[in-house]
Amino acid sequence: MKIAIINYGAGNLQSVANALRTLGRSFEIVDDPKKLSAFDKVILPGVGAAGSAMEKLKQSGFADVLPKLKIPVLGICLGLQLFADYSEEDDTKCLSIITGKVKRFRTTLKVPQMGWNKVELIKASKLAAGIPNGSYFYFVHSYYLETDFRYIIGKTDYDVTFPTIIQRKNFYATQFHPEKSGKWGMKILSNFCEL
Amino acid sequence: MIIIPAIDILGGKVVRLTKGEFKTAKIYSASPLAVAKKFEQEGAKMLHIVDLDAARTGKPVNQDIILRIRREIKIPVQVGGGIRSLKLARTYLKRGIERVVLGTLALSNPKLVKSLIDEFGKDRIVVAIEIKNDTIAIKGWQEVIEKKYLDFAKELKELGVLEILFTDVNKDGTMSKPNFQAIQKLVDMGFNVVASGGVASSSSIKKLKSQGIYGAIIGKALYEGRLSLKDLIEPRSNLTKRIISCLDVMNGRVVKGVAFQKLKDAGDPVELATEYSEQGADELVFLDIMASKENRETLFDLISKVARNVFIPFTVGGGIKNIEEIRKLLKLGADKISLNSAAILNPRLITQAAKAFGQQCVVVAIDAKKVKNKFKVFLKGGSEETPLEAVAWAKEAEKRGAGEILLTSMENDGKKSGYNLELLKNVSEAVNIPVIASGGAGSLEDIKSAFIQGKADAALIASLFHYKQIKISEVKEYLLKNNIPARL
Numbered sequence: 001m002k003i004a005i006i007n008y009g010a011g012n013l014q015s016v017a018n019a020l021r022t023l024g025r026s027f028e029i030v031d032d033p034k035k036l037s038a039f040d041k042v043i044l045p046g047v048g049a050a051g052s053a054m055e056k057l058k059q060s061g062f063a064d065v066l067p068k069l070k071i072p073v074l075g076i077c078l079g080l081q082l083f084a085d086y087s088e089e090d091d092t093k094c095l096s097i098i099t100g101k102v103k104r105f106r107t108t109l110k111v112p113q114m115g116w117n118k119v120e121l122i123k124a125s126k127l128a129a130g131i132p133n134g135s136y137f138y139f140v141h142s143y144y145l146e147t148d149f150r151y152i153i154g155k156t157d158y159d160v161t162f163p164t165i166i167q168r169k170n171f172y173a174t175q176f177h178p179e180k181s182g183k184w185g186m187k188i189l190s191n192f193c194e195l
Numbered sequence: 196m197i198i199i200p201a202i203d204i205l206g207g208k209v210v211r212l213t214k215g216e217f218k219t220a221k222i223y224s225a226s227p228l229a230v231a232k233k234f235e236q237e238g239a240k241m242l243h244i245v246d247l248d249a250a251r252t253g254k255p256v257n258q259d260i261i262l263r264i265r266r267e268i269k270i271p272v273q274v275g276g277g278i279r280s281l282k283l284a285r286t287y288l289k290r291g292i293e294r295v296v297l298g299t300l301a302l303s304n305p306k307l308v309k310s311l312i313d314e315f316g317k318d319r320i321v322v323a324i325e326i327k328n329d330t331i332a333i334k335g336w337q338e339v340i341e342k343k344y345l346d347f348a349k350e351l352k353e354l355g356v357l358e359i360l361f362t363d364v365n366k367d368g369t370m371s372k373p374n375f376q377a378i379q380k381l382v383d384m385g386f387n388v389v390a391s392g393g394v395a396s397s398s399s400i401k402k403l404k405s406q407g408i409y410g411a412i413i414g415k416a417l418y419e420g421r422l423s424l425k426d427l428i429e430p431r432s433n434l435t436k437r438i439i440s441c442l443d444v445m446n447g448r449v450v451k452g453v454a455f456q457k458l459k460d461a462g463d464p465v466e467l468a469t470e471y472s473e474q475g476a477d478e479l480v481f482l483d484i485m486a487s488k489e490n491r492e493t494l495f496d497l498i499s500k501v502a503r504n505v506f507i508p509f510t511v512g513g514g515i516k517n518i519e520e521i522r523k524l525l526k527l528g529a530d531k532i533s534l535n536s537a538a539i540l541n542p543r544l545i546t547q548a549a550k551a552f553g554q555q556c557v558v559v560a561i562d563a564k565k566v567k568n569k570f571k572v573f574l575k576g577g578s579e580e581t582p583l584e585a586v587a588w589a590k591e592a593e594k595r596g597a598g599e600i601l602l603t604s605m606e607n608d609g610k611k612s613g614y615n616l617e618l619l620k621n622v623s624e625a626v627n628i629p630v631i632a633s634g635g636a637g638s639l640e641d642i643k644s645a646f647i648q649g650k651a652d653a654a655l656i657a658s659l660f661h662y663k664q665i666k667i668s669e670v671k672e673y674l675l676k677n678n679i680p681a682r683l
Contacts, residue, residue, distance in 0.1 A: 014528040018503050048553050109430050110652065112555055112598060114629050116477055116682045118433035136435065136682040138477075138508055140555040140598075159430035180508045180530065182472065 003027040003193065004039040006066075008056040009048075016045045016076070019179040019186060025193050033065040040071050041192070045179075046078025050102070050143070051090025053078055067097050072195045074127075075173035080166065081143055083173055089143050098168045100147030107159035112142040117156050119164050119176070125153040127172045127191050128165055135184045137164070137176035144175065196404045196678075197241055198427045199273070199389065200234045201414040202227050202264075204257045205247040211415045213368035215332070217251065223418045227257075231264045238428035241271045241293070243391075243412050249277025250298075258286075265291050275323060275360065281307050288315050296360050298323035299333045301351070302340070309354050321358040321389070322351055326377065332364050344377065348384055358409070359386040366393030368415050373399055375406065382406055387678075395421060407647045409678055435680040436646050437477040437653035438670055439631060440660050442467055444513075445485045447493045451609070451658050458484075461661040464497055468505045471660065474667040476507065477682060480533070480601070480655060483513030484576065491520075495527060502528025510558055512601070521548050525556060533558040533601055536574045539581060539588075542595055549596025558631075559592040560601040561585055563618055570618050577605045585618060586625045593626045600626060601655065603633040609658060611637030619649030631655050639665065639673045646679050 005016055007029045020027045028039070036042065044066070046053065057063040066073065075083050084094045087102035094102070105111045116136040121128055144162035154165030156175070164175040165188075172192065178185035203210055205220055209230050213219040224230050231242055244264065248256035255277060265272050275296030278284050284295050288311075301308050301322045312320045325332045326344045333340060351359070359381055363374040373393045381388045387409040394400065395416035403411050416422040442449045442464055449461040461467070468479055481501070483494045498511055511524050512533025521532050538545050538559050548557045562577045563570045563585040570585040589600050602622050604615035614635045623630045629652035632645040636656045645651045659665050674681040 014502060014526060015506075015530070018528055019506055021503065022506070047555065107430055109432055109434075110627055110629055112628075113434060114555065114599065115437050115652070116435045139434075140508075142554075157431045157433055159432060161431075177508075180506060182507050186506060 001026070001041070001193075002039050003041040003043060004030040004036055005043045005045060006062060007031040008053060008060060008062060013045055015177070015179045016043055019189055020193075023186065023190050023193060031060060033061040036065060036069070041195070042066075042069060042071060042073045043192075044073065044075045044079035044082065046076055046080070046082065047140075048078055049089055050078065050081060050087040050092040050094065053082060054092050054094060057082070057095075063095060067095050070170060072192065073097075073171050074192045075171070076179070077141060077175060077177055080173035080175050081141075081145060083166075083171060084145055084147065087143065097171050098145075098147055098151055098166060098173075100145050100151075102143045102145050104143050105158065105160070109159050112140055113158045114140050116181075117158060117176075119154040119156050121154045121165070123153050125165065125167050125172075126195055127167060127174075127188060128153055129191050130187055131184055137174070137178070137181040137185060139164075139176045141175060196400075196408055197410040198239065198400070198424065199241045199243045199410045199412045200239050200417055200424060201243045201245065201391070201412050202230055202234075203245040203247050203276075203414065204260060207257065207260060209418075210247065211368055211418055212247070215364045215367055217247075219368070227260050228264050228267060231268055234424060235268045235270050237424040238431075239270060239424060240428070241273060241410065242268070243273045243275070243296075243389075246274070246276035250275075251277070253277050253279050255283055258283075261287075261292070262290055273321065275321075279303075281311070284311055285314075288319060294319050294321050294358065296321045296323050298325060301356075302331065302333060302342075302347070305350065305354055308351075308356065312355055317355065317357040320356070321360050322356050323360045323362065324348060324351075324381070325362045325364055326374075327364045345380060348381060348386070352384060352386075357387055358389070360389045360391060360412075362392040364392065367391070369393055370395035370416055370419070370421065372396075373403060373411075375402060378403070378408060379406055382408060397422065397427070400427065405648050407643065407677065433680060435477070435682045436651075436674060437631075438475075438642075438667060438681070439478040439480055439653050439655045440467075440471040440476040440667070441480045441482065441633070441655045441657040443482045443484045443657065444494070444497065445483070446490060447497055449661070450484065451661055461658075465500050465504055467661070468501050468509070471667065472505045472507050475671060475683065476660075476667055478507060478653070479505065479509040481509065481511050481513075482533070483511070485513075495523065498524060498529055499527045510601075512558065512560055518544070518547055518551060521552065525552055531556040531558050531599070533560045535560040535562065538592065538597075539572065539574055539583065542591065545592060545595040545597055549598070554596050554598040557597050558599045558601050559589075559597040560603065561588060561592075561622075562603045562605050564605040565618075570621070573605060586621050589622045589626050589630075593628050597628060599629045599631065601631045601633055603655075604635060607635030608633070610635055611658065613637060613641040614645045614649055614651075614654075616644055616649045619645060619651055623650035623652075629653060639670060642670055643674065643677050643679065646674070
């Protein structure tokens with residue numbers, strides 16, 4: 001079993017790679033979509049802005065390939081947001097893997113939301129197996145997803161209530177950074193590896 | 196602090212009294228249930244319901260209405276007024292009333308209070324301290340007894356009471372100001388205080404909040420439309436305040452000095468980082484305090500090792516000068532970099548870094564010290580004064596793309612006598628990005644103050660943890676006990 005970490009110029013590949021290494025999983029950082037057929041799982045990590053991220057995914061050809069994949073795909077943070085139809089950030093058309101749009105927080109709370117917040121699990125999913133309800137995960141983001149209820153596995157409050165673990169078929173995503181969320185974050189990554 | 200709307204019921208109707216006088220009763224609604232539902236819908240997190248008939252007569256005249264409200268709304272309900280028997284208190288508590296407020300009963304029969312605490316827990320038994328000119332008022336405030344409220348508070352403390360509802364009868368329904376001094380005394384004794392009486396303006400609410408109380412009851416000001424509940428309720432969020440362990444590194448070791456001097460060895464960075472992460476630190480900061488050229492490779496090596504072993508976010512700072520160094524550190528696995536002198540000398544570096552790697556990974560560190568009554572920013576590890584003022588510089592950094600401010604008070608650093616709350620509050624209120632308090636944590640109370648009075652989003656702690664004076668879990672437990680969200 002081998003996991004592809006998609007390199008599209010957005011940071012924190014190293015953190016995801018380090019986490020997979022600690023979990024004893026083999027992985028490779030991939031920057032050519034043609035190579036994906038050699039893998040049985042894909043992680044779309046994410047730090048950065050939606051506009052330039054989509055631009056790079058289009059240029060490299062990942063934008064066409066990703067929505068058609070049948071193997072498990074995990075989007076992280078910006079990766080989750082890129083699954084949507086559209087993001088307010090840079091007025092960006094995204095991958096349309098999951099119905100919904102990405103909005104900026106409009107709140108008196110500080111933006112970006114930075115730190116550990118609670119995830120309430122509302123539906124069972126293999127991705128969240130063994131995670132106690134109400135566990136804390138590490139978030140850094142200024143935008144959040146609005147999507148159909150049926151895709152929501154876990155949700156979080158930050159003035160608005162928004163989805164933080166989602167799943168549609170083989171596509172999974174978390175708004176928080178599992179690779180930076182200590183024990184339970186590692187559990188999510190290991191669950192994904194076990195899918 | 197939670198905002199608790201009050202519903203006082205007299206003859207089945209919602210009323211407000213002035214200074215506890217029944218003849219002043221003004222009717223606001225014929226339906227307590229409708230009022231309760233409205234408050235719930237407006238975002239109240241708890242209701243305070245008073246059975247005024249019971250307060251006066253000792254008979255639970257409005258019990259059915261109260262229990263019906265309990266059944267029809269989802270938020271917790273606190274009930275007071277005329278609960279003078281163990282039986283009535285137990286009835287309410289068993290039927291889902293979250294907290295009962297005991298007044299007369301606590302004075303006349305402290306043993307019953309103790310047995311209720313034993314049966315239902317400290318959190319659900321609230322004792323009312325209601326005063327008229329420093330002495331205790333009872334029986335619906337119709338009588339006063341010759342007992343100083345502080346003496347009464349001491350007795351309650353010994354009894355194991357944690358929750359206090361404080362009312363200054365002379366202030367109640369007057370829409371003036373709460374009795375801040377008396378409230379502060381109770382907070383200082385370690386009680387969870389809910390303040391009531393005269394809470395009628397946003398400035399009073401702000402002041403109460405800075406006193407670190409649990410909640411404030413608002414009555415007449417809401418009914419008269421002077422305050423709007425929607426404006427007062429804080430946005431719902433479970434984001435915790437962060438406890439950040441700071442490791443000053445030099446030649447591959449962790450060191451700690453006092454006021455930027457007298458360095459002592461404090462251990463191996465990777466070992467300490469792993470240990471802190473396991474103990475529940477929310478984040479780590481590594482500051483390279485030498486930051487010399489030959490030292491740089493040692494730092495890169497260290498960061499790479501940390502990134503492979505620690506799975507919580509960490510920031511690297513100290514002598515970072517250009518975008519290449521930032522790129523390198525992030526690539527090695529750092530989540531954020533912290534810019535200090537370089538950002539002052541070349542503010543465009545902030546923008547450049549934010550554009551290239553995202554706002555979230557750019558921390559601007561500010562070392563400040565009071566000079567002639569102004570908080571001035573210092574350069575180069577605090578050795579050189581600049582013309583910049585801390586608040587203005589923090590705002591400038593935010594505008595340029597900083598995602599966070601790490602604010603160190605140089606005078607307080609390493610002295611363990613508390614953070615500089617004035618500096619902290621000024622900066623926290625001026626920017627809309629998170630602010631990390633640094634320099635001076637010496638006790639649990641200091642950390643709490645950084646969050647409550649200082650309005651910080653995170654607290655940086657070094658020596659307290661290195662020398663194992665306080666455990667991280669102790670800090671978190673203490674914060675939770677003081678209603679400050681923390682991750683355990």
